[in-house]
Amino acid sequence: MNLKPKNLNAQTIDALGQRIIEGHYKEGEKLPIEPELCDEYGVSRPIVREATKALVAKGLLVSKPKVGTIVQGKKRWNLLDSDVLSWVTQALPEGEFLDMLFEARLAIEPSAAALAVDKASQEDIEKIGSAFFDMKSAATIADSIEPDIRFHQAILDATHNDVIRYIGHTLHNALAVSISLTSWHEDIHKAALKRHEEVYKAIAARKRSAAEKAVRNLLLDSRQDFDKKFNDN
Incomplete structure (x- = not known):
């Protein structure tokens, strides 16, 4: 693997991180020595x-004196890190x-x-x-995804709790994946708009x-919509 990116550091982090999450390097194993990685x-x-x-x-590796650099298990990964979240999104099966x-999301x-x-x-x-x-005025379902993400993040921002805000903005990419996979049909999109309106009116x-x-019902409906799409495929 010969990397030729604009930012070699970032690309090496990305490539190595993805391979850890994909299981190329196993939990508990020592990472290959520097010359081999080079x-x-x-x-x-x-x-x-x-x-x-x-x-x-990012929690994917741990450095141990006189031992080396060891691959960490999933429970140690910093899933609030945007890079780790992106790698996990790409590596895990869609349903998982x-x-x-x-x-x-249901917890938060x-x-x-x-x-x-x-x-x-x-x-x-x-x-x-x-x-x-x-969202309501978007010309297409695809056009509604960005304001949909903004809607959920605006609610998290409205808590004025910095931890909740941080979680929301860290999950931006994951929200985009989730929303795009649950807004796949016109009837489903119309029902989702009604649920979003209920949330907005209740907060207002x-x-x-x-x-x-209202938020719980919205998320449970979205989950049901995704399960239907996933099972149909």
Whole structure:
């Protein structure tokens, strides 16, 4: 593998990270020594060192004195890191990744909507509404994906909780995958718009339990839509 990118450091991190997540290097194994990695990726030792340091920071590797650099298991990966999330998205079977994502969203987003009811400013609510109306006026289903992502992120932002905001923006790419896979048919898209409207109206009306329930119903419907598409294929 001979890398010739604009940014050799970033490309080496990307290539090595993907191969770890794909299982080319197994959990608990020592990473090959630097000269072997240099030959495999066609890069210098300093670049290999920088790549391994970066992957240690992302939880894919751990450096042990007198032992070497060891491959970490999935439970150690920093899945909130945008690179790791991207690699996992590409490596895992579509259904398995969406299962994990829906579980995470169900754990976070309904409670975030309830918190947004308490914390949102009028400007926050207007941003949520703007995203919804942009979804509604989109010319095609594909055009509605960006405002759909913006809608969910606006709710997380409206919590004014920096941890929740960070999670939301880190999951941007994963949200794009999730939404694109669950908005595949006109009837499903129309039903999803109605669910989004229920969420927006509940938050705007400062109805905490209604907002939480509306987001939960939206996500459960999306999960059902994905399962139908996945099973039909």
